[in-house]
Amino acid sequence: MESMLSFLLATLAAPLFPGIILKVKAFFAGKKGPPLLIKYYTLAKLLRKGSVYSTSTSFVFKMGPTVSFATALMALLFFPLAGVKPVFFFHGDVIVLFYIMGIGRFFTILAALDTASPFEGMGAAREAFFSTLAEATVFMVLILFYRMNGSLSFTDYFQSQNPITLMSPNGSLLLFVVVSMFMILLTENSRVPVDDPATHLELTMIHEVMILDHSGPDLALIELGAFYKLFFYAAFISHLLIPAKFAGGAAGGAVFVGTLAMIYVAIGVTESITARFKMNLVPKYILTSFALVTFAAILTTMGLV
Amino acid sequence: MxxxxxxxxxxxxxxxxxxxGSNRLKALVEIMALQGIMVSLVPLLLEYKAEVHHGGIIFFQIMILIKGVLIPWLLYMAVQRIAIKREVxxxxxxxxxxxxxxxxxxxxxxxTQKLHLTLAAGRELLLITAITTLAAGLFLMMSRRKAITQVIGYLMLENGIYLTGTALTKQSHTLYVVEFGVLLDLLVGVMIMGIILHNIKDAFDDVDTTFLGSLKD
Amino acid sequence: METFLVALGLLLTGGAFPLFTHRLFNSMKAGYIFITAVGCLIGLYAVVLPLRNPEIMTVSWSWLHLFTLSFSIDSLSAFFLIPIFFICPLTALYSFHYMNKEQQSGRTAVNFFFFTLLIISMALVVTAKNIITFALVWELMSLSSFFLVMYEYQRDTTRKAGYLYFIFAQAGAMFIFAAFAVAYSHTGSFAFDQFARIPSAAKLIVFFLALVGFGSKAGVFPFHIWLPHAHPAAPSHISAVMSGVMIKMGIYGIIRLYGLLAVTDPIFGQTVLVFGMISGVLGVVYALGKHDIKKLLAYHSVENIGIILIGAGIGMLGVSSGNRAMAGFGFAGCLLHVLNHSIFKSLLFLGAGAVLQKSKSRHIDQMGGLIKNMPITGRTFLVGSISISGLPPFNGFISEFLIYYAAFQGLNQNGSTFILMMLSIISLALIGGLAAACFTKVIGIVFLGEPRSANVAGAVECGLTMTAPMVILALSCLVIGVLPEPFINLVFLGLRDMQGVGAVGPDIIAGIARNLAFAARLFLGILVLSTVLRRIFYMKKEVSRGPTWGCGFTLPTVRMQYTGTSYAMSIVEFFKPFVKVNTSYSGINEIFPTKTTYASRVDDVAEIGLNKAIIGPLLTVLGKMRWIQHGNIQLYIGYIVLTIIVLLLFI
Structure with a gap:
């Protein structure tokens, strides 16, 4: 019951946090910025509208938003939030989940290619390339976690006897993981410095250009799915940051939400002070995150942790 | 601790x-500053349990100042002055x-595992870090084209040697005296490098080491 | 065992049937397909018993009073018989509409005959019980598939591909026979069961010689060169069987030999694992670089063989380290992937055949939008693509998950095993991502968007006998993905008679199968829910159609679409040291450029290496020996006499 409640809360609150990013960016630019609830307004507006479909598209185009939304929901169903057990969990769910996110990406890419637009094809190619590299990093993190904790489930990672947090006795290696997971968060959720959600030139986009032709409720589903995905990654990192003793209870929930908000602030700060990479430098950026975690994994062979 | x-x-x-992985010279210098500070902190942290007298404290402060501030600042100035293209x-x-x-x-x-050294507890990671830093410094010198990156590679090499020394010795301050001497040498070296780089740039309009190949007869 | 022989007998009659009736084209095809299907069904039924019953059935004849030909079905053989008897009748059915040239009815009949021979020989390969039998049926399999590849023999490229395949098949067979010879010299017996008695140093030689031979049949990376040539040359249903089923015989050989040798040295597992990782990653990278749809699929076979070998390697390392879960799940993932790959790869080859037949082109950059004209082919191909990318809720994911699971079990160890497990998990993740990239390319460029040529625009859906097998195969992909429990149990049943692989606790297996099934069903449920949600949002909404937003450009043409070449180029270039990319670009030299051209080609480093290291020197040496052949018939007779004398003197 409690799990279901936290899941529902997460699905409702996820669009709130990206508003923080916009606020932070506006602060850095010396502007007032849009209201915190801007994303809810956007969603409501999109849901009221109808859609225009390209004559080039087939049923695959309409499946894209639905599948990517469903995969994002799956991720939240399996992820523990603020010391509360997730709705479902089993040994090995991490592998299943990252692969299910893969199928969401698969259909997003196909939907982009379905429009016959050269720009959307370009975005799709970049998405396919970068997310493949990011997947290597994610699995390296799983390897490291298995070494530290011997489990293959989000719940066991963060809520077992021996949870994985930065404050645990052998947590210093997790510094690597926090840094590289943050890099992966930026990559997978198309944030600066990999992708710029606010740019106006289609040639330089990755994710935004892929969904150019979606409109109305379809676009709303995509946006909502993207918020869930971002929420998932941010929650992942906050679990690493929060000490084990704060898990559970109202205080734990407050600490969790606070940390979560801090991560969104960090994203906003990153976006404000860095410029987007040249496209050919992105693989290097992702490889750096991979190398960081691999460092940590190699160090575990020393019996240091 | x-x-x-x-x-x-x-x-x-x-x-x-x-x-x-960094492709900007400025970023590289900033990273070196961070590394310098961290490297000079290591022996201080290791000595936490032992008594540190005032001389030691001052010594480490100077160390941080040189490694973390002075040398990076010199490098930074060099980058500002002479490098036209600030890419690596x-x-x-x-x-x-x-x-x-x-x-x-x-x-x-x-x-580290093969050496079977009798290291004090918790020193394995230190030795790994030391050897890695040392080798990566060499690698940086080998694989980058600009003269200034050679200097940075050399700095990293020195950091590695310093860490190796820290890892292998029992805490005795004589080591740091030697290190201090090396550090002063390094400082002078970086300053001289700045002057030489300036002259290379005057002569070749660039600081690419490949141009030095034309100096052979 | 009798049922099995009856099935083979029936298949043989079916194979001979078209030879006599080829004048009646359609009834020949129908009759052949019917008999083959019945034969294969009986064969499938014959498999059930040995899987259920732990006792091993054997049959043997004495041949020429010198050798015994003996066959037996244990659980491993039975497991490998399943894809043979499941895939082959479907591809035979497919050939009814695919082989539609009535003027070539004689050739079609011969093709059918060799197809039957291939089925029978494959079934015999997995049941052969001693060296002689194995060698005989192995050769029969290579030869019959060679004739199948040569179907369009009047084409130059086909002949070249056929000869290349022949050379690889024979060279591979040489290695296998050499391995057997070494084994025979130590045991003095032809029987496979004696292999465990070989001294361990000789076991190493036997295994590695055979690994090269079986590897060249399976398409393991440096020995895979024939695959991307032979598959495009052969008719599509033949490619489907060769890629889906026949190359698995190489895998069977490796696993069988490993079981027979009963070795526990980690070097075996390590080698297999390293070969698997190389094949897996490079196979998919080359697939990304290729734009001939069948060549691309051929490279994907190399990739999937890589995944299968990773599973096998992990299993072998598990046996070496005594880690039962690792051994069991590694081999289980390997075997399940054998089954899965046979399903989705033949599905994809059949789909590719349908596309080729209708669009009359092989280059994917000339296709586009086919899913509108060929809805069934397009949808089944989509299912196959998701499965081969290893994504849930389809079958490819189940086997990859088992391999992942085994690899994670091995992470607890230190030293080289840890490093290898780490590398294999990363390569699996990389392979999965790249395969998804490659198949989004294929689907996106071939089936989605706008048609890029007139032939493609005018394509129509193909006949019922071609779509029916594809639908059946696509459904099987979904069934294994959503109801994995019986199939995971089946795989563990298949492992029962493998020596050295200890049993894994049934609770663990059942638990994993249940969880996988649950996740797949949950995902499907949520997907349905989201679809319903979307429907609700669209109620009473205005939906209209218009052209794609051209980002301000108002005169888009179909040639402006992103091509497969540009889609894959940045990924391929990332792997530059291992992949040779040749591009030629005319460049823009004038202020008002007229015509510019750009072409790129991805060359296989293994092929370049083979040419440089073996073929080049061989040609020089042989060129110098040319004088032996001078056309004088009397001297040739002299050679013969001389040879006989020398032989008589020295032997």
């Missing part, structure tokens, strides 16, 4: 890795460099 020491060592490893210009690409970094740490892990 091994926890904080480990964290510092991890940050050093992080800086090594980032330095292999690698001979071995960034992707390959990063993977090479992984291989380096892997090999240094094996080496």
């Amino acid at each position: 091994t926890h904080i020491t480990d964290a510092v060592l991890v940050i050093i490893l992080l800086s090594v890795l980032l330095s292999l 210009e690698p001979i071995i690409g960034y992707h390959a460099s990063l993977l090479a970094g992984l291989v380096v740490i892997f090999v240094s892990t094996i080496v």
Whole structure:
């Protein structure tokens, strides 16, 4: 019951946090910025509208938003939030989940290619390339976690006897993981410095250009799915940051939400002070995150942790 | 307090890795500043339990000042003055460099295990970090084109040697006296490098080391 | 065992049937397909018993009073018989509409005959019980598939591909026979059961010689060169069987030999694992670089063989380290992937055949939008693509998950095993991502968007006998993905008679199968829910159609679409040291450029290496020996006499 409640809360609150990013960016630019609830307004507006479909598209185009939304929901169903057990969990769910996110990406890419637009094809190619590299990093993190904790489930990672947090006795290696997971968060959720959600030139986009032709409720589903995905990654990192003793209870929930908000602030700060990479430098950026975690994994062979 | 020491060592490893992947000279210098500070902190943290007298404290403060502030500042000025293109210009690409970094740490892990040194508890990571930093410094000197990156590579090498010394010796201040001498040499070296670089730039309009090849007869 | 022989007998009659009736084209095809299907069904039924019953059935004849030909079905053989008897009748059915040239009815009949021979020989390969039998049926399999590849023999490229395949098949067979010879010299017996008695140093030689031979049949990376040539040359249903089923015989050989040798040295597992990782990653990278749809699929076979070998390697390392879960799940993932790959790869080859037949082109950059004209082919191909990318809720994911699971079990160890497990998990993740990239390319460029040529625009859906097998195969992909429990149990049943692989606790297996099934069903449920949600949002909404937003450009043409070449180029270039990319670009030299051209080609480093290291020197040496052949018939007779004398003197 409690799990279901936290899941529902997460699905409702996820669009709130990206508003923080916009606020932070506006602060850095010396502007007032849009209201915190801007994303809810956007969603409501999109849901009221109808859609225009390209004559080039087939049923695959309409499946894209639905599948990517469903995969994002799956991720939240399996992820523990603020010391509360997730709705479902089993040994090995991490592998299943990252692969299910893969199928969401698969259909997003196909939907982009379905429009016959050269720009959307370009975005799709970049998405396919970068997310493949990011997947290597994610699995390296799983390897490291298995070494530290011997489990293959989000719940066991963060809520077992021996949870994985930065404050645990052998947590210093997790510094690597926090840094590289943050890099992966930026990559997978198309944030600066990999992708710029606010740019106006289609040639330089990755994710935004892929969904150019979606409109109305379809676009709303995509946006909502993207918020869930971002929420998932941010929650992942906050679990690493929060000490084990704060898990559970109202205080734990407050600490969790606070940390979560801090991560969104960090994203906003990153976006404000860095410029987007040249496209050919992105693989290097992702490889750096991979190398960081691999460092940590190699160090575990020393019996240091 | 091994926890904080480990964290510092991890940050050093992080800086090594980032330095292999960074493509901007300025960023590289900033990373070196961070690395310098962290490296000079290590012996201080290791001595936490032992008594540190005032001389030691002052000594370490000077160390941080030189490694973390003075040398990076000199390098920064050099970059500002002489480098027209502030890109690193690698001979071995960034992707390959990063993977090479992984291989380096892997090999240094094996080496540390194979050496069977009688290290004090918690010193294994220190030795790994030391060897990695040392080798990565050499790699940086080998794989980058600009003269200034050679200097940075040399700095990193020195950091590695310093850490190796810290790892292998029992705490005795005589070591640091020697180190201090080396550090002063290094400082002078960096200053001289600044002057030489300036002259190279005057002569060749660039600081690319490949041009030095034309000096052979 | 009798049922099995009856099935083979029936298949043989079916194979001979078209030879006599080829004048009646359609009834020949129908009759052949019917008999083959019945034969294969009986064969499938014959498999059930040995899987259920732990006792091993054997049959043997004495041949020429010198050798015994003996066959037996244990659980491993039975497991490998399943894809043979499941895939082959479907591809035979497919050939009814695919082989539609009535003027070539004689050739079609011969093709059918060799197809039957291939089925029978494959079934015999997995049941052969001694060296002689194995060698005989192995050769029969290579030869019959060679004739199948040569179907369009009047084409130059086909002949070249056929000869290349022949050379690889024979060279591979040489290695296998050499391995057997070494084994025979130590045991003095032809029987397979004696292999465990070989001294361990010789076991190493036997295994590695055979690994090269079986590897060249399976398409393991440096020995895969024939695959991307032979598959495009052969008719599509033949490619489907060769890629889906026949190359698995190489895998069977490796696993069988490993079981027979009963070795526990980690070097075996390590080698297999390293070969697997190389094949897996490079196979998919080359697939990304290729734009001939069948060549691309051929490279994907190399990739999937890589995944299968990773599973096998992990299993072998598990046996070496005594880690039962690792051994069991590694081999289980390997075997399940054998089954899965046979399903989705033949599905994809059949789909590719349908596309080729209708669009009359092989280059994917000339296709586009086919899913509108060929809805069934397009949808089934989509299912196959998701499965081969290893994504849930389809079958490819189940086997990859088992391999992942085994690899994670091995992470607890230190030293080289840890490093290898780490590398294999990363390569699996990389392979999965790249395969998804490659198949989004294929689907996106071939089936989605706008048609790029007139032939493609005018394509129509193909006949019922071609779509029916594809639908059946696509459904099987979904069934294994959503109801994995019986199939995971089946795989563990298949492992029962493998020596050295200890049993894994049934609770663990059942638990994993249940969880996988649950996740797949949950995902499907949520997907349905989201679809319903979307429907609700669209109620009473205005939906209209218009052209794609051209980002301000108002005169888009179909040639402006992103091509497969550009889609894959940045990924392929990332792997540059291992992949040779040749590009030629005319460049823009004038202020008002007229015509510019750009072409790129991805060359296989293994092929270049083979040419440089073996073929080049061989040609030089043989060129110098040319004088032996001078056309004088009397001297040739002299050679013969001389040879006989020398032989008589020295032997």
